Amino acid sequence: MFAEPSPKSAELIQRLRAFFDEHIYPNEERYHRETDAFRREGNPRQVVPLIEELKPKARAAGLWNMFLPHPYQGARRRLQPDYAPLCEIMGRVSRSGEVFNCSAPDTGNMETLERYATDAQKQEWLVPLLAGEIRSAFLMTEPAVASSDATNIQCSIRRDGDHYVVNGRKWFSSGAGSPRCKIFIVMGKTDPDAPRHAQQSMILIPRDTPGVTVLRHLSVFGYDDSPHGHMEVALENVRVPVENILLGEGRGFEIARGRLGPGRIHHCMRSIGAAERALELMCDRLQKRVAFGKPLAEQSVWHERIAESRCMIDQARLLTLNAAWKMDTVGNKFARTEIAMIKVVAPNMSCKVVDWAIQAHGAAGVSQDFWLAEAYAHQRTVRLVDGPDEVHRNAIAKLELAKHR
Structure with missing residues (x-):
């Protein structure tokens, strides 16, 4: 494999x-x-x-x-x-x-x-x-529409002579808060009357362009993820040269597919690392704490959870490696089922393992004294970023049904 x-x-x-x-x-x-x-x-x-x-x-x-x-x-x-x-x-x-x-x-x-x-x-x-001299942000999600369906995006990219004029509002724009963020990649509509998946384009907007306003940071379970943050950004009559368009008008979805495939699998790889560390912390805690006359590690319920955690982590890792292998051998387009599967499996698995680790730590697990509360907040968020679970499950089902037509 x-x-x-x-x-x-x-x-x-x-x-x-x-x-x-x-x-x-x-x-x-x-x-x-x-x-x-x-x-x-x-x-x-x-x-x-x-x-x-x-x-x-x-x-x-x-x-x-x-x-x-x-x-x-x-x-x-x-x-x-x-x-x-x-x-x-x-x-x-x-x-x-x-x-x-x-x-x-x-x-x-x-x-x-x-x-x-x-x-x-x-x-x-x-x-x-x-070179690591600057940082960047990706502006796709919008507060006014259900961005899990990217065809809903309303940000306007209008041609005006030798420039494009961009108007819209984006949010959860990760990286836009960093003081070193110098460039935005923005997805918006260049032709609302084109076929459904040919309306959108991507354009490069320097962070300091007039009309760009970072309105506020958005916390995630109370974490502000400083310094890069997740920002709400207003784009008001932002003018950039036509040379800033990526690949050409109407090719935003093509770019998004090429970008989000690797991004999704990278999220999953990191989720597996978080789960592995959570399991280590869980086992360490259970062996050190005594309740009802014996270490927690000797309680049968924790045997079940430790075993299940190990099974789930290794299953997710193998599924991720399979998706990675297919991406390299047949390309992202033909690995879309495997990418969608791991994007569902890995963050759900990690949420469960981190949750059990929190339970093993008792009240300390939800405090800031341990890494686990931060880990859970981040892993729960991964079930939404780069497409929610429901979108990926829907894609998996359609591809599976297509095999039997």
């Missing part, structure tokens, strides 16, 4: 684990301390010193841009099955991806630019993104 990681990737796995042991896990508390200090100052949208301190160390260790699915300017291609275990490790600490220039939405945006941008667009935006 799929091969083991290549020798090069196996070496990267070991180096990444060593980097986590030396630099990531010991500094989790420091990260929260620095971001909390920014909040107390009233300005949470600041560059985190720890992240900037660790980036050169990651580059020196050869742990940089590990997600790249295609070779670009000397960087070697990384096969999806080889990236899967690396992404899983990064999923164990939610903010670690930026250290390695492998964090969303930048990875998806860089893949989009590499695949669909012109040489001039790549030089202006992809090169500094790959």
Whole structure:
């Protein structure tokens, strides 16, 4: 079905684990301390010193841009099955991806630019993104419509001579709050009268373009995800040159399919890493706590939950690796069933395992003293991002039914 990681990737796995042991896990508390200090100052949208301190160390260790699915300017291609275990490790600490220039939405945006941008667009935006000098945001979801059906999107992209004029409101625009965010990839409608899936286009809008206003940050279960945040953005008569269109008018859905496939599987890889860490914390806690005269680990109900967690994590991992293998061998279009399946399975599995780990920790599990509350908030959110469970289940059912017509 799929091969083991290549020798090069196996070496990267070991180096990444060593980097986590030396630099990531010991500094989790420091990260929260620095971001909390920014909040107390009233300005949470600041560059985190720890992240900037660790980036050169990651580059020196050869742990940089590990997600790249295609070779670009000397960087070697990384096969999806080889990236899967690396992404899983990064999923164990939610903010670690930026250290390695492998964090969303930048990875998806860089893949989009590499695949669909012109040489001039790549030089202006992809090169500094790959260097980690700037960050980016992806603006698709809108507050006024059910964006799980992207044909509902109402943001207008209207041609006016040598420019496009963009008007609309977006929200949950991840990355738009970062002080280093310099470029938006925006999806909107160029022709409302075209066929249903040819109405939409994607366009590049620099963050500092007149008419762009970041209105507010949107918390997720009370977390503001500083500094990059999830923002509500107003686009009011925003004018950009016609050269900023990606691939051409009416090709927004084509780009979205190419972008969201890898993005979905990366979310799933990270979810598996979060679940694996939650299971480790659960087992550790259960062996240390005594209730009703014996360790919790000796209670039969916890035997059931530990066993079920191990089964579910390994099942999800194998399903993810299969999807990754198909993406590389037959392409995203022909792997859409596998991608949809893992997008349903992985976050639901991770939510369940993290929930059991919270239960094992009792009241401490829902406190900020442990990582689990943050993990649950994030994993529950993954059931919505890049399409809710219902959309993916609907796609799986249609593809399955088509086999029997």
